[in-house]
Amino acid sequence: MAVHNTEIASFFERIADLLEIEDENPFRIRAYRNAARTIRGSTVSMSYLLKQGKDLSTLPNIGKDLAEKIQLIVETGDLPLLGEIEARTPPTLSDLLKVQGLGPKRVRLLYKELDINTLEDLRRAIQSGKIYTVKGFGEKTVKALMERINSYSTEEKRTKWLLARDIARPLLEYIKQCEGVRKVMLAGSFRRCKETVGDLDILVTAKESKKVMECISHYDEISNVVSMGSTRSTVILDCGMQVDVRVIAPESYGAALVYFTGSKPHNIELRKLAQKLGYKINEYGVFKQDKHIGGKTEEELYKKLGLNYIEPELRENTGELAAARNGSLPQLISLKDIRGDLHCHTNATDGHCTLSEMASSAREKGYEYISINDHSKRLTVTHGLDEAQLLEQIRQIDKFNAKSDDIVILKSIEVDILEDGSLDLSDSVLKELDFTVCAVHYKFNLSQQKQTERILRAMDNPYFTILAHPTGRLINQREAYEIDMQKLMMAAKQRGIILELNAQPDRLDLNEIHCKTAKELGVKLVISTDAHSQNDFDYMLCGINQARRGWLEAENVVNTRSLKELRKLLKRK
Numbered sequence: 001m002a003v004h005n006t007e008i009a010s011f012f013e014r015i016a017d018l019l020e021i022e023d024e025n026p027f028r029i030r031a032y033r034n035a036a037r038t039i040r041g042s043t044v045s046m047s048y049l050l051k052q053g054k055d056l057s058t059l060p061n062i063g064k065d066l067a068e069k070i071q072l073i074v075e076t077g078d079l080p081l082l083g084e085i086e087a088r089t090p091p092t093l094s095d096l097l098k099v100q101g102l103g104p105k106r107v108r109l110l111y112k113e114l115d116i117n118t119l120e121d122l123r124r125a126i127q128s129g130k131i132y133t134v135k136g137f138g139e140k141t142v143k144a145l146m147e148r149i150n151s152y153s154t155e156e157k158r159t160k161w162l163l164a165r166d167i168a169r170p171l172l173e174y175i176k177q178c179e180g181v182r183k184v185m186l187a188g189s190f191r192r193c194k195e196t197v198g199d200l201d202i203l204v205t206a207k208e209s210k211k212v213m214e215c216i217s218h219y220d221e222i223s224n225v226v227s228m229g230s231t232r233s234t235v236i237l238d239c240g241m242q243v244d245v246r247v248i249a250p251e252s253y254g255a256a257l258v259y260f261t262g263s264k265p266h267n268i269e270l271r272k273l274a275q276k277l278g279y280k281i282n283e284y285g286v287f288k289q290d291k292h293i294g295g296k297t298e299e300e301l302y303k304k305l306g307l308n309y310i311e312p313e314l315r316e317n318t319g320e321l322a323a324a325r326n327g328s329l330p331q332l333i334s335l336k337d338i339r340g341d342l343h344c345h346t347n348a349t350d351g352h353c354t355l356s357e358m359a360s361s362a363r364e365k366g367y368e369y370i371s372i373n374d375h376s377k378r379l380t381v382t383h384g385l386d387e388a389q390l391l392e393q394i395r396q397i398d399k400f401n402a403k404s405d406d407i408v409i410l411k412s413i414e415v416d417i418l419e420d421g422s423l424d425l426s427d428s429v430l431k432e433l434d435f436t437v438c439a440v441h442y443k444f445n446l447s448q449q450k451q452t453e454r455i456l457r458a459m460d461n462p463y464f465t466i467l468a469h470p471t472g473r474l475i476n477q478r479e480a481y482e483i484d485m486q487k488l489m490m491a492a493k494q495r496g497i498i499l500e501l502n503a504q505p506d507r508l509d510l511n512e513i514h515c516k517t518a519k520e521l522g523v524k525l526v527i528s529t530d531a532h533s534q535n536d537f538d539y540m541l542c543g544i545n546q547a548r549r550g551w552l553e554a555e556n557v558v559n560t561r562s563l564k565e566l567r568k569l570l571k572r573k
Contacts, residue, residue, distance in 0.1 A: 003046075003047055003073055003074050003077055004045065004047075004163070004166050004167060004239070005039050005040060005042055005045055005046055005166065006040060006163045006166060007073075007239070008039050008046055008070055008073050008074070009036040009037075009039040009040040010036075011069075011073055011079050011082055012032045012033070012035050012036040012039070012066075012069075013032070013033065013036045014082060014091070014094055015032050015079075015081065015082055015085060016029050016030075016032040016033045016036070017093075017094040017097055017104075018082075018085045018086065018089045018091070018093065018094055019032070019085065020097075020104040021089055021093050021094070021097075021104050021107050021108050021111070022085075022088075022089055022108075023104070023105075023108060031061070031063075031066070032066075034061035034352055035061050035062055035066045037061070037352065037532060037533060038059055038060050038061045038062060038352065038533060038535070039062075039070070041532075041533050041535035041536045041538070041539075042059075042535050045166075046070050046074060047074050050070075050071055050074055055067070056070055056071070060352050060353060060533060060534070061352050061533075069081070090111070090117045092117050092118045093107055093111060093117060095118065095119060096110070096116075096118075096119065096122065098477050098478075099119070099122075099145070099148050099149060102145070106136065109134060109135070109136070110122065110125070110131075110134060113133070113134050114130055114131070114133075114134060119149060122145075122149060123146075123149055126142055126145065126146050126149075144445050148445075148479075158196035158197060158198055158476070159196060159197045159198075159241060160195065160196055160197075160475060160476070160505050160506070161190065161193060161194065161195060161196065161197055161505065161542065161545065162505040162539075162542055163505075164190055164197040164200065164241070165190070167200070167237065167239055167241055168186055168190065168200055168202075170221070171200075171202070171219060171221070171237075171243065172184055172186065172202070174219055175202065175204060175212070175215070175216065175245070178206070178211065178212050178215035178216070179207075179208075179211050179212075179215065180206045180207035180208050180211055180212065181204060181205075181206045181212060182205045182206055182207075182250070183203075183204065183205040183253065184202065184203070184204050185202070185203045185204075185257060186200065186201065186202055186203075187201040187202070187203055187256075187257060187260035187261040187262075188200065188201035188260060188261060188262065189262070189263075191261045191312045192261060192262065192263065192312050192313055192315060192316070192549070193312070193313050193545035193546070193548065193549055194549075195475055195508050195511070195546070196475065196476070198242075199241065199242040199243065199244060200241060200242070200243045200244070201244050201246075201260050202243060202244070202245045202246070203246055203248055203253070203256055203257060203260060204245060204246065204247045204248070205247070205248060205249070205250050205253055206247055209230055209231045209247035210230050212245075212247050213228055213229070213230065213231075213232075213233050213245075213247070216233055216235070216245055217233070217235075219235075221237050221238050221239075222235045222236070222237060222238070223236050223237060223238045224236040226242070231246060231247045231248075232244070232245065232246045232247070233245050246260070248283075249284075250296065251285065251292065251295065251296050252283065252284045252285050252295055252296075253295075253296060253297070254294075254295050254296050254297035254298040254299070254300055254301050255281065255282070255283055255284060255285040255286065255294075255295030255301055256283045256284070256295075257298055258270070258298050258301055258302075259282065259283035260283065261312050261315065262315060263315055263316050263317065265316065265317035266310075266315040266316060266317045266320070266321075268317075269317055269321050270305065270321070273305050273306075273307075273321065274286065274305060277305065277306070279293075279304065279305070281295075281301065281305075285301075286300075286301055286304045286305075302324065306325060307321065307324035307325055308324045308325075308327060308329055309324075310324050310329065311329075311332055311548065313332065313545065313548040313549045314329070314330075314332075314548075314549070314551065316549075318516075330551050330552070330553050331553050331554075332547075332548045332551070332552070332553065333527075333544060333547050333548060333552050333553055333554045333556070333557060333560065334544065334548075334554075335540065335541060335544050337554040337557070337560040338367075338527065338540055338544070338557075338559060338560060339367060339368045339369070339559060339560060339561065339562065339563075339566075340362070340367045340368050340369035340370055340371075340559050340563070340566070341362060341367065341370045341371070341528055341529055341531060341537060341540065341559065342370070342371045342373075342410070342412070342435075342437070342466065342526050342528050342558075342559055343371065343373050343414070343437055343466075343468065343500065343502070343526075343528030343529065343530045343531070344358055344362075344370050344371060344372055344373060344528075344529070344530075344531045345372070345373060345374055345375070345414075345530070345531065345532045346358055346372055346374055348374045348385060348389070348393060349374040349375045349384055349385060350374075350375060350532060351374065351531075351532045351533065352532055352533040353533055353534050355372060355393075355396060355397065355400060355409065356400065357534060358370065358372070358531070358534065359400065359404070359407055359409055360534075361534035361537055362407060362537060363406060363407045365537055367407060368407065368408070368562065368563050369407065369408045369409070369410055369563050369566070370407070370409060370410070371409065371410035371411070371412040371434070371435070371437075372393065372397065372409055372410075372411070372412060373412045373413055373414040373437045374390075374393065374413060374414065375413075375414050375416075376390075376413055376414065376415045376416050376423075376424040376425050377389075377424065377425075385413065387425060387426065387429045390413060390425070390429055391429065391432065393411075394411050394432055394433070397409045397411050398411075408563055410434040410435065411432070411433045411434045412433050412434060412435050412436060412437055412465075413425070413430075413433060413436060413437070414437045414438075414439055414468060415430070415436050415437070415438050415439075416438075416439065416440075416441055416442075417438050417439060417440050417441075417454065417455060417458040419442075419443045419446075419454060420454070420457070421453065421454045421455070421456070421457025421458045421460075422457070422458070422461075423436075423438060423458060423461055423463070423464070427461070427462075427463055430461075430463035431463060433463070434567075434570065435465035435466065435570045436463055436464060436465045436466065437465070437466045437468045437500070437528075438458055438464050438465070438466065438467055438468065439467070439468035439469060440454070440455065440472055440481070444472055444478075444481040445481070446481070446482070447482060448482035448483060448484055449484075451481055451482055451483050452483050452484040452487055452488065455467065455483070455488060456487070456488070456491055459488075459491055459492065459495055459497055460495075462572060464495075464497060464572075465497065465498060465570055465572070466497070466498045466499070466500050466526060467488070467492065467497060467498070467499050467500060468500045468502060468528075468530075469500060469502040469504075469507050469509040469530070470483070470485070470488065470499055470500065470509060470510055470514070471483060471485070471509050471510070471511075471514075472509070473507065473509055474506050474507060475505075475506055475507070475508060477506065480509075485514055485517070486517070489514075489517065489518055489521050489523050490521065492523050492524075493521055493522055493523045495572060496524070496571070496572045497524075497572070498523075498524045498525065498526050498558055498569070498570075499514075499518055499523055499524070499525050499526075500525070500526050500527075500528055501515060501525055501526065501527045501528070501543050501546060501547055501550075501557075502528060502529075502530050502543070503527055503528060503529045503530070503539045503540055503541075503542045503543025503544075503546070504529065504530045504536075504539055504542075505539060505542050507530070508542060508543070508546045510525075510546075510550070511546070511550075512546055512549035512550040513550070514550070515546065515547060515549070515550020515551070515552055516550045516551045516552075518550075518556075519550065519551060519552055519553075519556050524556075524558055524569060525547075525552065525556055525557050525558070526557060526558045526559050527540065527543040527544065527547055527557055527559060528543070528559070529543065558570075
């Protein structure tokens with residue numbers, strides 16, 4: 001059974017959560033979190049590296065002890081240490097950490113004083129009033145906590161796109177090796193690059209469908225075969241994900257790809273259009289009466305309906321059919337359009353690599369520029385940069401740029417937007433930077449009016465350049481904070497401020513609706529990875545996926561421009 005990087009990272013993240021609740025050594029906790037980030041961000045699986053004889057202790061943030069633990073997980077699918085910690089600290093406590101406003105100290109306090117182990121325990125303690133006996137839980141705090149519990153879903157979460165890709169890759173490679181297979185394609189929400197994916201839909205063309213079904217049944221990551229027919233099978237993988245595999249005729253390949261890619265509302269509109277033209281369409285093709293007249297390719301199907309080809313990311317019934325009919329579909333941005341990354345961290349704060357190491361990885365991407373955006377002091381307390389340290393980093397960047405002839409590091413910082421709307425560093429220091437990336441990192445529970453006013457006041461600062469991860473949401477973990485996005489976008493446009501599409505798979509913030517609105521309003525955008533390690537630069541793909549779903553073109557995104565053009569765009573109005 002193959003063990004994916006995300007599963008290994010989850011072991012370490014869960015250990016870190018529980019150790020934090022136990023008030024363990026912060027350096028030990030940080031070691032597990034850093035290792036998890038390295039593993040999750042690696043584009044090569046740990047299983048593969050071990051098979052190749054790679055010494056994992058040479059990887060960033062992976063020492064000998066953690067390398068041995070990774071090997072144990074890969075070989076056995078388990079880690080006894082986690083079981084030992086869960087034996088003394090209820091594992092359900094880590095779920096409480098996912099509720100906004102409940103940090104490790106509060107979770108520990110609730111557990112010790114009221115024996116609260118689960119979200120339901122917490123709900124009962126609030127309803128009975130017992131929670132008020134615990135220090136620090138006043139009426140205002142408890143009311144906000146109850147609202148967050150009610151909005152927090154304990155249902156099984158959909159799989160994030162990047163993890164779904166990692167799960168699908170080896171399965172696709174396996175199917176390609178099955179006898180007689182010609183084409184293999186992922187469809188469904190994965191192909192539309194949705195932020196999260198439910199099931200995996202795989203379409204196959206092959207000489208003999210029965211041989212393909214038989215081959216798939218022997219895939220070593222299948223935990224349960226739900227059904228197995230001559231042309232379709234449904235299986236459950238060890239990770240819990242359902243996979244539907246269909247073998248289709250070559251002449252129906254395009255029609256099936258459109259049908260199973262979706263979305264459902266998009267397909268309904270296609271069928272309505274076909275009916276108006278006197279056709280019928282389904283997963284088998286385009287038909288005039290009973291005659292098959294198209295559907296071998298997607299392009300052919302759309303053309304029969306009088307439409308230009310519609311990219312999968314746009315198939316959500318949000319105006320794409322009208323645009324395809326009148327020739328106004330966007331020329332969607334692609335990965336090759338990106339010329340630099342404007343949100344990166346180093347080991348000066350919470351990153352894992354040096355300034356030069358980050359620049360080296362960006363150089364390998366073919367980037368013309370990156371920026372270094374370590375955190376300001378107040379945010380991370382002991383690990384942020386104070387003003388003197390930031391000035392020293394500026395000098396280091398100047399030295400690097402003086403010697404570099406193929407990539408430029410821009411001087412920046414991720415500066416905290418404080419509750420009153422001021423920035424965490426003085427203007428006298430901020431003016432020494434090329435630009436700033438400004439972010440909300442605490443006080444997420446303010447009212448919509450107060451949160452919006454907080455950011456608007458910050459935008460009034462002449463050194464405010466980019467608003468990072470504008471809604472603060474974490475997919476499957478934390479809801480977006482309340483904010484008037486329309487008002488913020490209008491203010492950004494008036495001031496020449498850029499909004500960030502943060503490409504971290506946990507964030508993807510802005511969402512596709514906000515991206516499309518920003519484009520329509522003429523607000524400048526940037527796609528940034530928020531990279532904390534060299535591998536994190538690969539997250540740019542996730543940002544591009546989101547941008548394409550938001551109808552963005554290269555001209556809407558500032559880091560598709562040359563350095564000379566970018567410098568002009570970074571200047572405030």
